[in-house]
Amino acid sequence: MIELEEAVDLLLNSVKSKTKTEKLDILSASGRISAEDVTATFSVPHFPKSGMDGYAVRSQDTRGASEETPIHLQVIGEICAGEYLSVSAKPMTAVRVMTGAVIPEGYDSVIRQEDTDYGKEKAAIYAEVKAGQNYCRIGEDIEAGNLIIPCHTRLDAGHIGVLASMGIMEIEVFQRLEVGIISTGSELVPLAGSLGKVGVYPSSAYALAAKLKEQGAQVAFMEICPDDPELFFTMLDQKAGQADVIITTGALSVGKKDFLPEALEKMGAKRLFHGVNMRPGTPVMASEYKDKLILSLSGYPLAAMVNFQLFFWPVMAKMTGDESLFWKKTTRTVVEGRANEANRRRFVQAFCDEAGVHILERKHHSSVLSGILSSNCIIDQKQGTVILPGETVEILYWK
Numbered sequence: 001m002i003e004l005e006e007a008v009d010l011l012l013n014s015v016k017s018k019t020k021t022e023k024l025d026i027l028s029a030s031g032r033i034s035a036e037d038v039t040a041t042f043s044v045p046h047f048p049k050s051g052m053d054g055y056a057v058r059s060q061d062t063r064g065a066s067e068e069t070p071i072h073l074q075v076i077g078e079i080c081a082g083e084y085l086s087v088s089a090k091p092m093t094a095v096r097v098m099t100g101a102v103i104p105e106g107y108d109s110v111i112r113q114e115d116t117d118y119g120k121e122k123a124a125i126y127a128e129v130k131a132g133q134n135y136c137r138i139g140e141d142i143e144a145g146n147l148i149i150p151c152h153t154r155l156d157a158g159h160i161g162v163l164a165s166m167g168i169m170e171i172e173v174f175q176r177l178e179v180g181i182i183s184t185g186s187e188l189v190p191l192a193g194s195l196g197k198v199g200v201y202p203s204s205a206y207a208l209a210a211k212l213k214e215q216g217a218q219v220a221f222m223e224i225c226p227d228d229p230e231l232f233f234t235m236l237d238q239k240a241g242q243a244d245v246i247i248t249t250g251a252l253s254v255g256k257k258d259f260l261p262e263a264l265e266k267m268g269a270k271r272l273f274h275g276v277n278m279r280p281g282t283p284v285m286a287s288e289y290k291d292k293l294i295l296s297l298s299g300y301p302l303a304a305m306v307n308f309q310l311f312f313w314p315v316m317a318k319m320t321g322d323e324s325l326f327w328k329k330t331t332r333t334v335v336e337g338r339a340n341e342a343n344r345r346r347f348v349q350a351f352c353d354e355a356g357v358h359i360l361e362r363k364h365h366s367s368v369l370s371g372i373l374s375s376n377c378i379i380d381q382k383q384g385t386v387i388l389p390g391e392t393v394e395i396l397y398w399k
Contacts, residue, residue, distance in 0.1 A: 001275040001282075004310060004345070010272045011286055011311060012318050015293055018244065020175045026163045029155050031216045032173040033320050038149040043139035044165050048103040049081075051134040055094040055116060055123055056107035059131040070117075070124040079104075094123055103135060110134035141165070152321035154216070176218040177319055180243035181205045182235060184250040184260060185299060186226040203369055204249045204297070204304040211308065215325065215399065217316065227251060229263040236267070240290045245315060247308070250299025252283040260296055261285060269294065277383075279346045281307040301369035306347050306378065313399055329380065329394040332357045339379065339387040348387070349375040352395055359387065372398070 002010075021035040050056065057073060065071040073094040079085045081100035089106025097103060097110060108131045115127040142148060142165070149159055155173070163171060189199035191206075202224060209219045220243040225232050240246065251260035252274075261274055269289040276284050280303035285296040293315065297307040309327065317325035332352055337359025339348045349371050351358045357379065360371055377395040381387055 001277050007273050007276050008314050018319050021172050023170050023172050026160050029171050029173050034153045035174045036172040037151050040142045040144050040146050040148050043144045044142040049136045050097040050101045050110045052112050053098050054110045054112040056097045056103045057094045059109045059129050062128045065125045067126045070126050072122050154322050178218050178220040178243045180220045180246045181222045182248045184225045188224045204301045229259045246294045248296045249304050279344050327396045334389050334391050341386045342381045345383045346381040348379040350379050352377045
């Protein structure tokens with residue numbers, strides 16, 4: 001039995017980054033991982049523009065202006081956003097401008113209309129402005145030549161908006177990570193099937209598939225395999241080419257029907273590890289078969305989710321280049337609840353808010369999945385420790 005960190009290192013050393021890419025329109029690329037550096041080909045804005053409704057002025061012409069001693073400027077034109085007016089700045093003149101309108105050459109600031117009398121031919125100016133005030137310079141948002149989206153960035157709404165501001169319609173992204181799921185157990189019944197007296201629906205598989213989809217992975221297949229090594233061998237052999245990573249659940253421990261470790265060994269799979277010093281999910285296993293990683297999780301729903309959280313996300317981070325997927329611990333104080341002494345390193349469901357960490361009083365059993373509905377993190381409880389209110393703990397938020 002090995003430690004969690006050692007197991008994660010073995011996983012990371014066994015997988016390679018995906019290199020296949022595809023070009024998508026920018027809306028379809030939302031949530032995907034960029035496969036190229038994107039550099040600004042022009043500045044945004046590419047013309048000086050007004051930050052508000054008012055008058056484009058030369059700041060030096062407003063010196064000393066106040067409500068008691070206004071300065072009067074001749075208005076030589078008006079420009080709305082999207083319009084262009086060919087005028088040059090002259091002393092003691094102004095141009096009426098609307099928000100987003102181009103500011104003619106020679107004017108270095110905009111006085112808001114509330115500080116004027118809204119004059120059409122002459123405008124009374126009631127306040128001073130400084131050079132650059134209410135004035136959006138060329139490149140204020142994005143400067144030409146700057147790197148705006150690095151390779152291996154997960155694209156979100158902000159990135160899509162920036163691409164659109166550059167007139168970019170398509171972007172190169174890495175192909176999605178393809179993940180297959182095989183749930184083992186003769187008791188498992190498809191959702192469309194009848195449970196009968198002893199059937200169980202494959203809840204773990206659907207929870208895992210939902211997590212995968214949330215993070216942009218593609219679920220290549222979801223299969224149920226009875227407790228039959230030969231059927232498993234046939235299924236895995238047929239499906240291996242359809243996925244980058246295969247996740248299995250169940251058949252890992254030492255029971256009569258826990259066939260998976262021996263079956264994978266007979267198939268010629270290379271075992272990376274089997275058993276990690278943790279609860280829940282102690283018997284977690286990883287193997288390599290036909291150059292594919294097989295990550296075998298506990299058959300208990302909660303244990304499977306904890307295994308998945310700790311072992312799969314680092315794998316996906318390595319393969320996609322999305323470092324945000326690596327789980328990161330944060331330190332918080334327990335304000336409610338307790339965790340009894342752990343005889344092995346333990347991951348405890350909890351809920352963390354501004355006040356601190358609230359330990360759930362029930363539903364910690366590996367077979368109970370519903371507790372995850374009221375938790376948003378797990379506590380890394382060290383072996384031999386008891387956790388009480390007021391103590392500082394390390395938590396990992398569920399992804």
